Amino acid sequence: MYELLYKKITETISITDEEFDYCKTLFLPKKLRKRQYLLQDGDVNKYTAFVSNGLLRSYTVDEKGNEHILQFAFEGWWMGDLYSFLTDEPSSFNIEALEACELLLITKPSWELLLNRIPAFERYFRILIQNNLIATQKRLMGNLSKSAEEKYVNLLNNFPGCLQRVPQHMIASYLGITPETLSRIRGQMAARK
Amino acid sequence: MYELLYKKITETISITDEEFDYCKTLFLPKKLRKRQYLLQDGDVNKYTAFVSNGLLRSYTVDEKGNEHILQFAFEGWWMGDLYSFLTDEPSSFNIEALEACELLLITKPSWELLLNRIPAFERYFRILIQNNLIATQKRLMGNLSKSAEEKYVNLLNNFPGCLQRVPQHMIASYLGITPETLSRIRGQMAARK
Numbered sequence: 001m002y003e004l005l006y007k008k009i010t011e012t013i014s015i016t017d018e019e020f021d022y023c024k025t026l027f028l029p030k031k032l033r034k035r036q037y038l039l040q041d042g043d044v045n046k047y048t049a050f051v052s053n054g055l056l057r058s059y060t061v062d063e064k065g066n067e068h069i070l071q072f073a074f075e076g077w078w079m080g081d082l083y084s085f086l087t088d089e090p091s092s093f094n095i096e097a098l099e100a101c102e103l104l105l106i107t108k109p110s111w112e113l114l115l116n117r118i119p120a121f122e123r124y125f126r127i128l129i130q131n132n133l134i135a136t137q138k139r140l141m142g143n144l145s146k147s148a149e150e151k152y153v154n155l156l157n158n159f160p161g162c163l164q165r166v167p168q169h170m171i172a173s174y175l176g177i178t179p180e181t182l183s184r185i186r187g188q189m190a191a192r193k
Numbered sequence: 194m195y196e197l198l199y200k201k202i203t204e205t206i207s208i209t210d211e212e213f214d215y216c217k218t219l220f221l222p223k224k225l226r227k228r229q230y231l232l233q234d235g236d237v238n239k240y241t242a243f244v245s246n247g248l249l250r251s252y253t254v255d256e257k258g259n260e261h262i263l264q265f266a267f268e269g270w271w272m273g274d275l276y277s278f279l280t281d282e283p284s285s286f287n288i289e290a291l292e293a294c295e296l297l298l299i300t301k302p303s304w305e306l307l308l309n310r311i312p313a314f315e316r317y318f319r320i321l322i323q324n325n326l327i328a329t330q331k332r333l334m335g336n337l338s339k340s341a342e343e344k345y346v347n348l349l350n351n352f353p354g355c356l357q358r359v360p361q362h363m364i365a366s367y368l369g370i371t372p373e374t375l376s377r378i379r380g381q382m383a384a385r386k
Contacts, residue, residue, distance in 0.1 A: 062338040070334060083327045092334075119312050126319035133326040134276045140333045141263060141285075144369050145255040176337045 054101030247294030
């Protein structure tokens with residue numbers, strides 16, 4: 001369960017076997033069945049999760065009952081509501097397993113211990129958060145300036161496995177378009193092939 | 194010119210006077226007149242800028258010629274196109290001085306030197322980028338789920354000096370609404386007071 005975590009960490013930073021052994025003691029393994037929740041809005045996000053296996057999504061529900069998806073997390077990704085995790089404020093997000101998941105959870109105190117004890121993890125998380133920021137800025141600018149089709153093509157490029165694993169209506173929600181618009185775009189793209 | 198930089202850094206991390214003296218040697222002071230550009234799209238973003246004085250904005254121009262603002266940066270903030278800065282790829286952003294500016298510029302090699310020589314800066318930039326990510330996620334979710342008025346109120350809360358210093362049409366662009374919609378919202382809010 002820890003192999004993928006080791007692989008992802010050592011892609012970015014160098015750590016010794018002893019350091020990784022210590023790191024492992026800070027995580028809590030957790031399994032979720034499909035449709036189970038890691039976090040429900042109104043609760044504080046006590047854990048950031050590393051996805052060893054499976055697929056999660058985070059989303060908010062607006063006053064009209066519409067869902068808005070912030071993120072999907074596949075194997076090797078991290079998932080959590082950073083704001084709630086860091087501030088202990090109630091979250092406005094739900095985090096749901098879209099497939100059966102194997103997760104490695106870490107609490108804020110354990111995460112801080114990890115950062116203080118092995119400073120290379122400051123670099124690891126700086127780079128991780130930096131990549132997430134670049135992707136989020138790109139998505140934000142795309143929402144303001146790109147057509148629905150361009151946004152869809154970007155999504156396919158960024159998450160190649162997405163179409164096979166994520167229901168259509170959630171892809172539409174992620175893109176901020178209706179399922180009908182998404183169907184139309186897919187039809188047009190198929191016709192052009 | 195370096196006082197504000199020192200203040201902002203030491204709000205987050207502890208560094209010695211010697212370390213800050215070293216840090217200073219890595220920055221290049223630069224003045225911009227109002228309307229001058231720090232970066233134009235198509236160029237590589239060679240410098241990340243700390244704003245000692247003044248105000249900048251970063252924006253893209255879409256195929257129809259519409260501007261979309263990613264960020265404003267006031268005194269004490271950092272400004273740059275992180276993606277282009279890190280990858281040496283051409284930027285799709287313009288960075289323009291909205292007021293006369295005093296900046297402290299740092300190149301990527303100097304920035305990497307700073308991170309390697311004084312590891313506390315890994316923590317500083319991790320926290321800086323983390324706060325930016327939280328704000329960007331909030332804005333992204335707001336664009337999908339909030340009304341124009343809610344987005345405007347959020348902007349005023351986040352950047353109290355914004356209304357006095359940023360032209361109306363740029364505030365509208367940042368919010369992704371037309372200047373006419375912004376005028377209407379401001380009229381309605383004034384009438385309710």
